[in-house]
Amino acid sequence: MNDRCDRIASWLEGLDRRWIFLVLAVVVVAALLSGVSSPDRATSVVQPIYDRIENLPDGAPILLSLDYSPSSAPELEPMAEALTQHALLTGHPICYMSLYPTGNNMISRVEERIITREFPQAVPARDWVTLGFQVGGEMLINSLRDSLTARYPTDVTGRPLRDVPALRGVRGLGDFGLIVSLSAGQPGLKEWILYAGDVLDVPLAGGCTGVGAPQFFPYYPLQILGLMSALKGAAEYEAALARGHPEFTAANQPATRGMGPQSAAHLVIVAFILLGNAGLLLRFLARRRSP
Amino acid sequence: MSGVKQRVPQIILTVVALLLIASAFVARPEGGSAPLGPRLLAIADQEFATWFSILAVFAFLMGGLNLVATHLAKIRERGPDRFYSLVTLVSFLVVLVIGTAKLGGPPGLQGDVTAPGSWLTAVFDAVLSPLHATLYSLLAFYIASASYRAFRARSLESSLLLGSALVVLLGRIPAGRHLTAWIPEPLAFLRVEELSLWILRVPNTAGQRALMIGIALGVIALAVRMIAGVEKDPRSGGDGS
Missing domain, CATH: 3.40.50 (Rossmann fold)
Known part of the structure; x- marks a missing residue:
């Protein structure tokens, strides 16, 4: 169990950044092609x-x-x-x-x-x-x-x-x-x-x-x-x-249309940040369990 | 002779700086009946702004000459990057000729160099604009990769950074708003877009203001030293003290 946690943590830590580039590109292109967008509302600053x-x-x-x-x-x-x-x-x-x-x-x-x-x-x-x-x-x-x-x-x-x-x-x-x-x-x-x-x-x-x-x-x-x-x-x-x-x-309008791909990109970045921290957690658990 | 070379620039610097500081603190006069002092300061302020712009135009000229000299030297030395220098020089000269001759656009001094149909506009639309857009787009990929490696909850400080980053990232997209739309109105300040705005408006503002005030104090101290002539000034060639 510890070995597996350690292996996954090592894989996540050493993840080649080209995988991140690829996932981001695929998601943004898909969002662009689908034309998905969500109308926003003005905040108190705008x-x-x-x-x-x-x-x-x-x-x-x-x-x-x-x-x-x-x-x-x-x-x-x-x-x-x-x-x-x-x-x-x-x-x-x-x-x-x-x-x-x-x-x-x-x-x-x-x-x-x-x-x-x-x-x-x-x-x-x-x-x-x-x-x-x-x-x-x-x-x-x-x-x-x-x-x-x-x-x-x-x-x-x-x-x-x-x-x-x-x-x-x-x-x-x-x-x-x-x-x-x-x-x-x-x-x-x-x-x-x-x-x-x-x-x-x-x-x-x-x-x-x-x-x-x-x-x-x-x-x-x-x-x-x-x-x-x-x-x-x-x-x-x-x-x-x-x-x-x-x-x-x-x-x-261009900004509202652009928010679709931007939302997708932000979600990908959030997912990768969480993934990176999951690796950190796994490493921590493996070290705690090891004799 | 060297004393004159040091003192004259210092006197110019001190006089101009004091006039500009005074003009910033004296209200600009309305109409011609204002006292002579404020009127003179207003004129000085206006004139210095014009001189600054003239000098800035010469800075463009100096920059262009420097670019040509640097890249010509690189080509002459036959270094490994001479091809890039050649591309830079050719691009620079082509755009310079197109812009100066106002090719394809309205001629004369008053002619708009960027009028639709001008060659400069064509270069802008077909070359500069896509190049800028391409280079800037690459940032998204590097930011994604850097975020993956940098935002790790290794300590209290990095956890705070991670939490702020997640809230701001989610607060800047409509999807983030939908994520916490279920939070009832009395607790609306806990919604992710409100939290994101709060981070930008409160902790960020506090930090930014501290930095700005610190930098401003440093700039004031440096300016006072330069006006007083105790700061080493490369323009005069003096050592200062």
């Missing part, structure tokens, strides 16, 4: 972002800073898409910018997937404007506090900002109804908190990757009104949007 947009004064613009590159897009892009859908559904102009060099392309993707396909009636410069990427990170934010035109005399198409109806009444960052930074690292949400949210007292919310979430929780709820963390945060926002706007179906 709901305030939705509520803020719902309760903005008519026509108040929203600044959306897409501070990520393609590597973080699977987690952060669904947030950008859901926020764009929500803003356009509620009639709030969106101003896109980025602190990342790849930001312009990330913005283009959201424009193409959401605005062009789902809101063909949306008019550039009236319903949304793209300022794009500029170098500088926190110093760029600092420059925009008093005047957007200090660093963005025109939008990416070359249109002067004074001719952009979406930004009528907006001089600096403090004139936005809400600023949201979807952040994959530095520069990102932390810089927005330090150089815009805290200084101007402008409502600020954020979205971040799963690994980045723990560093942003200390800022919630006093310095950021809400935080969407990883795909789960995006799925929660989609759920809130689906509940408030019946014309929006969460099940078709």
Whole structure:
């Protein structure tokens, strides 16, 4: 009996990681192919972002800073898409910018997937404007506090900002109804908190990757009104949007669909963690029983 | 001469740092009737931000030149990794030419380099984006393998880590929510998604804040030493003390 426990424990301890890779791949691919997903519900950390947009004064613009590159897009892009859908559904102009060099392309993707396909009636410069990427990170934010035109005399198409109806009444960052930074690292949400949210007292919310979430929780709820963390945060926002706007179906949305494979992957990891500890327990029992 | 070389950068550093610190603590004036001091500080703050961005652009240039020099040297030395250096150099130069010439996109200084149809967008969509996605996806496999080996209940501390990991892992998926949905409303705080949120909001926040405050104090101490000129500063070539 002791020998058998010891053998199983040794096998579990020395388990080749390629078996873990294989099981994870098979389960995730199966979940992807089956299309299984489970609609989520917004937690108290995500709901305030939705509520803020719902309760903005008519026509108040929203600044959306897409501070990520393609590597973080699977987690952060669904947030950008859901926020764009929500803003356009509620009639709030969106101003896109980025602190990342790849930001312009990330913005283009959201424009193409959401605005062009789902809101063909949306008019550039009236319903949304793209300022794009500029170098500088926190110093760029600092420059925009008093005047957007200090660093963005025109939008990416070359249109002067004074001719952009979406930004009528907006001089600096403090004139936005809400600023949201979807952040994959530095520069990102932390810089927005330090150089815009805290200084101007402008409502600020954020979205971040799963690994980045723990560093942003200390800022919630006093310095950021809400935080969407990883795909789960995006799925929660989609759920809130689906509940408030019946014309929006969460099940078709990328984050809600992505939660199926993510759930499967998490369950596989939990199963392997339990298996590893079962091996440890077996080893412990074998040692206790041995004379 | 060496004294001047040390003192001038130190004076620039001290003056700029003091101005920036002062501008952070003085409210920006509204309108033109504000006192001269706050107005000057606001202008300095704005100007320094612009200069910072100009310097950051030059940093891109320096980075590019450094990349070319490093990889050219590797190719010249005919080292075992010269092929990778060649790929890096060719990729860098091709993307640089495509982006600078704004091939396929609207021309001119104001032309959007990432406009739909531009070659740079094609490179982004067909090369950069899939490469990033592929590399990042691999993380899931390594995390799974590392979790299997790391999360073992060998001691009280590791058991706490294991318990937190399981709760957060389950709390981040809808399946976890269904797992504890049977818990009655008065005890809802015991549901896995609530426990997961509690771990992130309470113990995590406490630990993170302790770290942040500690780091901030260290940064303040370092800044004071640099402003006072007692920190060894590689830019001035001085020894400090």
